[in-house]
Amino acid sequence: MESRFFIAPEQLEAFEAAARSGSFSAAARSLGKAQSTVSGLISNLEIDTGLTLFDRSGREPKLTAQGRSLLHDVRSLLNSYSRFEAKSRSLNAGLEESLTIAVDESAIDLGQLVQSLDRFYTEFGTVSVSLLHASGESAAALVREGKADVGIVLSQSDYPEDFDFRGVGSCSFVLVSGKSHSLAALEKVSIQDLHNHLHLRISANSDPASLPENDLSDRIWYLESYSLCMAMLTAGLGWAFAPLHIARPYIESGAITVLNTDFQLTPYPYCTDLIWSRRKTLGPAGRRLIDEISHSLSTEGTEAA
Incomplete structure (x- = not known):
């Protein structure tokens, strides 16, 4: 039967710190531990795994090929430990998952x-x-x-x-069309002008009966996103009421234009x-x-x- 061993997080922390800093003494300082403690943790890790993780023949220990092979996995495990501890503390404090x-x-x-x-x-x-x-x-x-x-x-x-x-x-809605649309050439746009052209509408507005675009055209296409609406307006297809924060980049680039109307002098708030x-x-x-x-x-x- 294959034997199993227990690796403590402190052993992995000591190994990772020594690999990162290049010495056991520097690892000890970064962890706030005695150098002898760090050396002991690493030695126990080597005993538990049966691997030689550091070459100690020189002045400073150097990672062996086996140590380099494990380093990435050790760092992943330490990150998992950190996330586990943080989430446990959060759940104990009543924080939503x-x-x-x-x-x-x-x-x-x-x-x-x-x-x-x-x-x-x-x-x-x-x-x-x-x-x-x-x-x-x-x-x-x-x-x-x-x-x-x-x-x-x-x-x-x-x-x-x-x-x-x-x-x-708050946000504002503006009446817009593509630069090439015939409505863009009008000095003032009337309700009748809108009635004669295709209206692009987002299909799931909060209260259709209260929004100003209702019944302004008998030709309506329903869309699910403003990105699609902007693409269609840019191509010169139809007109729409759109939130200014969505329309602004297209207005500034010249792809679409705000229409001046004779029935509403300010944006709809x-x-x-x-x-x-x-x-x-x-x-x-x-x-x-x-x-x-x-x-x-x-x-x-x-x-x-």
């Missing part, structure tokens, strides 16, 4: 969301995060069904009784809400995530002035 966020891209500049998540990761690196692309009402449905912990959505007039929400910012269900209590990570996004949007806003 994972969070799921349903994101309506029309409600938030994704660059700002990434900045918020970067700050969140610095504090809660052991928490696994899933981001779901969910426009409008589908984001609220995911939260209601327990499939998402937090939703980032355009503000709705009424939420279910078991929902909590926080207004955190919408509020951005964070939503979550009272049925599922948010832990420290979920609460921090809400605070991070709230801070980002309330101090910077989803739209640049």
Whole structure:
């Protein structure tokens, strides 16, 4: 029967430190241990594995071929130990193992969301995060069904009784078309002008009856993403209401243009809400995530002035 041996993490730490620093004394200083302790840990590791890990014939120990072969695996094991210890501490402290966020891209500049998540990761690196692309009402449905912990959505007039929400910012919608579209040549665009051309709409907006683009054309194509919408507008196909934070790069590059209208002189403003269900209590990570996004949007806003 094949014998098994137990390798202590301290042995692996001593081996890795000596390999990295080039000497047992330097490894001892980096670990805050006596040199004799580090030497003993490495010697015991060699006895337990039956391998010679360091050549001690010179002034300083040098990794043998066997030692070099094991070094990568040792570092992987030490990283796994560190993650295990961090996650154990987090779970004992009541920290969530994972969070799921349903994101309506029309409600938030994704660059700002990434900045918020970067700050969140610095504090809660052991928490696994899933981001779901969910426009409008589908984001609220995911939260209601327990499939998402937090939703980032355009503000709705009424939420279910078991929902909590926080207004955190605002965004603007602009009327746009491709530079080559006939609407772009008009000094002022009327409702009748829009009625005569193809309207591109995102199919899952939060409250279709409340959005300004309703019934402005009898020719409507429904799309699931703004990236597809921008591609079609750039090609000169149709017009759309789009969030300024999504349309801005295409406007600045000259691919699409903002249409001047005789019925709306300023961009359509919408509020951005964070939503979550009272049925599922948010832990420290979920609460921090809400605070991070709230801070980002309330101090910077989803739209640049």
